[in-house]
Amino acid sequence: AQSVAQPEDQVNVAEGNPLTVKCTYSVSGNPYLFWYVQYPNRGLQFLLKYITGDNLVKGSYGFEAEFNKSQTSFHLKKPSALVSDSALYFCAVRDTGGSYIPTFGRGTSLIVHP
Amino acid sequence: EPEVTQTPSHQVTQMGQEVILRCVPISNHLYFYWYRQILGQKVEFLVSFYNNEISEKSEIFDDQFSVERPDGSNFTLKIRSTKLEDSAMYFCASGDRDPDFGPGTRLTVT
Numbered sequence: 001a002q003s004v005a006q007p008e009d010q011v012n013v014a015e016g017n018p019l020t021v022k023c024t025y026s027v028s029g030n031p032y033l034f035w036y037v038q039y040p041n042r043g044l045q046f047l048l049k050y051i052t053g054d055n056l057v058k059g060s061y062g063f064e065a066e067f068n069k070s071q072t073s074f075h076l077k078k079p080s081a082l083v084s085d086s087a088l089y090f091c092a093v094r095d096t097g098g099s100y101i102p103t104f105g106r107g108t109s110l111i112v113h114p
Numbered sequence: 115e116p117e118v119t120q121t122p123s124h125q126v127t128q129m130g131q132e133v134i135l136r137c138v139p140i141s142n143h144l145y146f147y148w149y150r151q152i153l154g155q156k157v158e159f160l161v162s163f164y165n166n167e168i169s170e171k172s173e174i175f176d177d178q179f180s181v182e183r184p185d186g187s188n189f190t191l192k193i194r195s196t197k198l199e200d201s202a203m204y205f206c207a208s209g210d211r212d213p214d215f216g217p218g219t220r221l222t223v224t
Contacts, residue, residue, distance in 0.1 A: 034212070043118065044157070044205060044215035090157060099170055100145065102212070104157035 006105035021076040023091030033074040034092040118216035139208030147207040
């Protein structure tokens, strides 16, 4: 079985400050991990994914995420937040030994204040 | 850049009515998916479709749901007799492996 948890419903950060959106996962085997972003009235847009290799993954719009196997986490980060980063962020996981169907978290609303 | 498109963006229907949600996947993709998100809850997998048949489905995807690829471009989700609890955002996705998502259709059942 595979599952993912996003412990924060909402994250508030001031523009220019670093941001972190948390995600932890559970899989039987090895994980493929994803972050998606949803802007208002838009679909889920792919940000980045971890498959293997370097634990720090860089993605779109200056975002990055760090895979931590011991803590089973894949937190999304950005060094300097923009107001335009305000959106709903979803973490997803799938087991490399399982189906191609990713399991999503419930999402975290990121609000960046000017 | 090609995108998955969905119509309508918002559908309001009465309980017990049938609805069809439409999707146009990205043209060279082989896998098609439907997900839904009840307001404030997780994005939940409903069904995947490959080679003109269902490849996987979740427990949510019961007999009231069906999917179809009626022609070479469209991918539809039909809900035969809608219930209040079917109110959700429905996302279509397509991909070779990892899905690209459409903007969603908000279904409101009254």
